[in-house]
Amino acid sequence: MAEEIKRPVRSVQMNERSAGSFRRAAWAVFRKDVRSELRTRYALNALAVFALTVVLVVSFYLGPRLSPRDPVTPATNATLLWIALFFSALTGLGRAFIQEEEAQTATFLRLNAPPLAVFVGKWLLNMLLLAGLSIVVTVLLSLFMNVRIANLAMFALTLALGSLGLSTTITLIAAIIAKASARSALFAVLAFPVVFPMLVIAITATEQALTGALWSAALPQIQGLGAYAVAMTAAAIFLFPYVWEV
Amino acid sequence: MTERLQPIATAAKWLVTLWMLLVVIAMFVWVPAYEGLGNTGRIIMVHVPTAWLSTFAFAIAAWYSLMFLRRRDARDDDRALAATELGFLFSILATVTGSMFAKVIWGSYWNWEPRETSILILLLIYGAYFALRSAIEDAERRRQLAAVYALFAFATAPLLTFVVPRLYDTTLHPNCAFLPGSKCNGITLKQNGVGALGDRRVQLLDVQRSGDTVTANVEVSGVGFSNVTTLQPTLNVATGERVTPEFPESRFMLALQSVDDQGVRLNIQAPGNTSQRGNARTTTTLMASLLGFTGLFFWVYNLRTTLLRLRRRVELQGLA
Numbered sequence: 001m002a003e004e005i006k007r008p009v010r011s012v013q014m015n016e017r018s019a020g021s022f023r024r025a026a027w028a029v030f031r032k033d034v035r036s037e038l039r040t041r042y043a044l045n046a047l048a049v050f051a052l053t054v055v056l057v058v059s060f061y062l063g064p065r066l067s068p069r070d071p072v073t074p075a076t077n078a079t080l081l082w083i084a085l086f087f088s089a090l091t092g093l094g095r096a097f098i099q100e101e102e103a104q105t106a107t108f109l110r111l112n113a114p115p116l117a118v119f120v121g122k123w124l125l126n127m128l129l130l131a132g133l134s135i136v137v138t139v140l141l142s143l144f145m146n147v148r149i150a151n152l153a154m155f156a157l158t159l160a161l162g163s164l165g166l167s168t169t170i171t172l173i174a175a176i177i178a179k180a181s182a183r184s185a186l187f188a189v190l191a192f193p194v195v196f197p198m199l200v201i202a203i204t205a206t207e208q209a210l211t212g213a214l215w216s217a218a219l220p221q222i223q224g225l226g227a228y229a230v231a232m233t234a235a236a237i238f239l240f241p242y243v244w245e246v
Numbered sequence: 247m248t249e250r251l252q253p254i255a256t257a258a259k260w261l262v263t264l265w266m267l268l269v270v271i272a273m274f275v276w277v278p279a280y281e282g283l284g285n286t287g288r289i290i291m292v293h294v295p296t297a298w299l300s301t302f303a304f305a306i307a308a309w310y311s312l313m314f315l316r317r318r319d320a321r322d323d324d325r326a327l328a329a330t331e332l333g334f335l336f337s338i339l340a341t342v343t344g345s346m347f348a349k350v351i352w353g354s355y356w357n358w359e360p361r362e363t364s365i366l367i368l369l370l371i372y373g374a375y376f377a378l379r380s381a382i383e384d385a386e387r388r389r390q391l392a393a394v395y396a397l398f399a400f401a402t403a404p405l406l407t408f409v410v411p412r413l414y415d416t417t418l419h420p421n422c423a424f425l426p427g428s429k430c431n432g433i434t435l436k437q438n439g440v441g442a443l444g445d446r447r448v449q450l451l452d453v454q455r456s457g458d459t460v461t462a463n464v465e466v467s468g469v470g471f472s473n474v475t476t477l478q479p480t481l482n483v484a485t486g487e488r489v490t491p492e493f494p495e496s497r498f499m500l501a502l503q504s505v506d507d508q509g510v511r512l513n514i515q516a517p518g519n520t521s522q523r524g525n526a527r528t529t530t531t532l533m534a535s536l537l538g539f540t541g542l543f544f545w546v547y548n549l550r551t552t553l554l555r556l557r558r559r560v561e562l563q564g565l566a
Contacts, residue, residue: 172398176391180381189377193370194398197405200363228405235401239394242315246387 025113029121033096037125042099046092047133051140054084059144068146077147078206082199084137086166089130093170094187096122097178106178115241123171130163150212154222158209161225162202165232169194172236175243198228262541269538272531286350289343291531295539297340300368303333303543307375308400311393320558321551323389326396327379328550332543334372341365364406371399432503432513443514446493448500451476453510458484460505464512466493479512481505490515 037043058080066073100106109118138159141147149155173191177183205221273291306329314322344362345355356362378395382388433441435450442448451463460481467474473494479502480489490499493514503511 169398176378176395177381179387179391180378181383182381186377186381190374190395193367193374194402196367196370197402224405228402231401231405232398235398239398242390242394246390 022114022117025117026120026124029109029113029118030124033121033125034128036099043092043095043129046095047088047129048136050088050091051084051133051137054087055080055137055140055144063145066145068148074207074210075203077141077145078203078210080145081137081141081206082162082203084140085130085133085162086195086199088133088137089126089166089170090188090191092133093126093129093167094174094177094183096126096171097175098183101178110244115244116237118244119171119175119236119240122174123167126167126171127163130167131160134159134163147210149210151209154213154215154218155206155209157222158202158205158225161222161229162198162205165198165225165229166195168229168232168236169198172232172240172243175240179243179246194232198225201225201228258541259545262538262545265534266538266542269531269535272527273535277527277531286347289347291535293340293343293347294532295536296336296343297365298536299539299543300333300337300340300365302540303329303336304368304371304400304403307333307396308403311396311400314389314393315397320389321555323393324551324554324558325547326393327554328547330372330375330396331550332547334369334376336543337365337368337372341369367402367406374399432501432511434509434511436509439509441512443500443512446498446514447471448512450510450512453505458482460502460510462502462510462512464500466500468494 062076066076097106100109113121138147138149138155142149170191173187173194177186177190180186201221201224205218205225208218208221269291273288277288277291279285279287307326310322310326310329313319314326341362344365348357348362349355375392375395379388379392382391433443433448435441435448437450437452440447440449447467449465451465454461454463460483461478462480464477464479465474466477475494477491477493477500478489479491479500481502481504482488483505488501490501492499498514501513501515503513505511
């Protein structure tokens with residue numbers, strides 16, 4: 001009898017303790033990755049150089065030819081922005097799990113942190129890097145392509161929701177390819193079909209933000225981006241433990 | 247498969263073969279040529295079933311991937327792989343037949359139209375799945391990661407089927423659900439009545455009748471009263487013959503569907519959007535073709551699953 005009364009109490013304590021330890025574990029993974037990133041600056045260099053290259057190459061030729069009044073200009077800039085974001089993310093953010101496999105630290109991490117804590121920690125770093133990258137690409141575009149943003153709040157929301165979906169997808173795919181051979185080639189092949197629907201919506205929403213469309217007109221796109229982020233996050237939370245355990 | 251089921255399976259194979267033979271004959275001989283499309287329209291007898299099966303295979307692959315993650319039974323992985331391979335084959339067939347039709351009727355092989363975009367993504371997903379499988383040496387790891395990827399890609403399916411097509415109102419496929427604001431039945435207008443078809447505003451100016459031919463004078467305009475034009479769709483009440491003029495700067499056409507004392511019924515249609523409801527032979531053949539292709543799908547699917555299981559056994563024995 002006494003056992004039965006005690007058991008739920010103990011399990012509640014366990015849950016509280018495990019929730020706290022989950023947060024601590026995720027935060028520890030995040031801090032470890034930030035520290036190792038600051039030491040090597042692998043992702044930072046890859047992201048910055050790739051973004052700069054894309055913007056420079058395009059602006060060199062298209063910059064002088066695109067007039068701000070040309071109706072095609074916002075569409076071109078929106079596409080360019082997402083090309084720079086997507087491909088820089090592919091170059092820089094795949095490192096998260098590959099590095100663990102190459103340094104053979106994955107087993108150690110597996111023993112010391114629950115799977116989801118690892119995912120959340122890596123995802124936080126990727127989210128942080130993508131947020132920084134979004135700002136850098138936006139600044140580069142305004143400098144070199146003379147981009148004017150008519151609706152800044154909508155632009156920021158689009159970038160935030162898009163980065164959210166992108167970082168979730170990229171983190172899970174990075175975990176998959178870390179276990180395969182021919183990683184860099186495989187990364188784009190696996191990520192592109194999954195990200196493509198979101199890219200289509202994000203480019204449309206970005207163009208609307210650049211031209212200053214009304215919120216009511218952009219609402220379906222914003223909802224679509226939100227839906228994508230939610231669907232991908234739910235799928236990733238469910239699927240990541242299966243990737244991590246093999 | 248047990249010995250007892252073998253005769254039934256053999257009979258089913260012969261039935262599918264005979265059935266498909268009849269479908270192919272019906273498709274060229276029994277089905278009448280399409281109004282405005284001629285013989286080109288016959289391709290939908292292959293196009294629609296293959297397109298539907300390519301999506302169906304994607305769902306089967308996702309289901310058995312989920313089952314694999316739950317049960318860790320290698321047979322589930324065989325089923326997921328067989329479904330993916332067939333899905334890939336059928337989506338190529340659907341894309342090629344669709345492109346042929348698009349070239350003849352819409353003028354170019356590829357139009358970046360929502361359904362074309364989503365089948366392209368489906369092809370890329372299938373391709374990525376095979377690329378992933380070939381990049382992992384260890385069998386157990388390969389099965390598990392392939393299952394994860396199939397499910398992850400499947401999570402984008404609602405977005406591909408519902409969200410992306412709705413963002414773009416230019417669909418060439420005959421599906422009224424994809425034209426925002428339009429109904430399959432069109433709209434009924436009296437003189438000076440105003441209505442919306444898709445994102446176009448239409449106003450019935452007047453109706454003229456000479457003999458059996460009814461002509462409607464309809465003022466149409468795009469968003470914000472752009473491209474205001476008067477179109478004159480006609481309908482021959484006796485023969486059912488129609489003249490369907492195109493909306494300005496678009497491939498959509500305005501059709502006068504019927505005339506009665508309630509007014510005239512107008513509808514928007516894409517080129518090649520002929521109603522199948524009116525033709526029993528077309529509907530029957532299309533349904534028969536759908537059934538036949540589904541039978542064919544399960545036949546090859548079973549064959550492939552069996553082969554994959556045998557290959558696993560041979561590999562195991564080779565190792566032992």
